[in-house]
Amino acid sequence: MRLVHKSLHVQVADTLRQDIFAGSLAPGSFVDEVALCERLEISRTPLREALKVLTAEGLVRHEPRRGCFVNEVTERDLDEIFPVIALLEGRCAHEAALRASDADLAALETLHEQLQKAARGKRIVDYYDINYTIHEAIITLADNRWLAQVIGDLRKILKLARLQQLHAPGRLTQSLSEHLAVFAALKARDAEGAEAAMRTHLTRQREALRELARQQNRRLA
The missing domain is CATH 1.20.120.530 (GntR ligand-binding domain-like)
Structure with missing residues (x-):
């Protein structure tokens, strides 16, 4: 699946958000940036911009030296x-x-x-x-x-x-x-x-x- 529109990071954020809500990216799971870049056929830059969007929304959290994880609701x-x-x-x-x-x-x-x-x-x-x-x-x-x-x-x-x-x-x-x-x-x-x-x-x-x-x-x- 190749994403080719402008504002690529917005589209990536939409895709990841849908994955999270569908359970494909489960609560607590590690966000594998390498695998996602391969699946979406994109570079790290739009992916990381997208993750910033999801972090601001509270759907994802960033842990220093570990990477991003899907948030869990307690x-x-x-x-x-x-x-x-x-x-x-x-x-x-x-x-x-x-x-x-x-x-x-x-x-x-x-x-x-x-x-x-x-x-x-x-x-x-x-x-x-x-x-x-x-x-x-x-x-x-x-x-x-x-x-x-x-x-x-x-x-x-x-x-x-x-x-x-x-x-x-x-x-x-x-x-x-x-x-x-x-x-x-x-x-x-x-x-x-x-x-x-x-x-x-x-x-x-x-x-x-x-x-x-x-x-x-x-x-x-």
């Missing part, structure tokens, strides 16, 4: 990130409630109908996809590029954890109820209610992940 990281992203996405819901047009709300209603169908069918993969689209739509409606930028950066870190909170017992039904509460507040143009509902939604995601971790630890004990 329980402490999750404890620290979720309250922040809950605040930020809560603010997005607040601003979206003030800005959304009738057409915007109609589009969101269609997405929530799809979300309910996925939940009823226990189609978790579809539910994740629609859930992501809804969150992105609310962020877009907030029309605040600074919020969007910071949330995007934090979401990249959370992707490293390969989160599966919907597999926690009862979480699918609970998540749907939370989403409907957010949407009800948006329809009512209740900015404070939408913000509170979104913060609750993100906080409970973290609680579900803690429960999954406890279950896993019990199985391993």
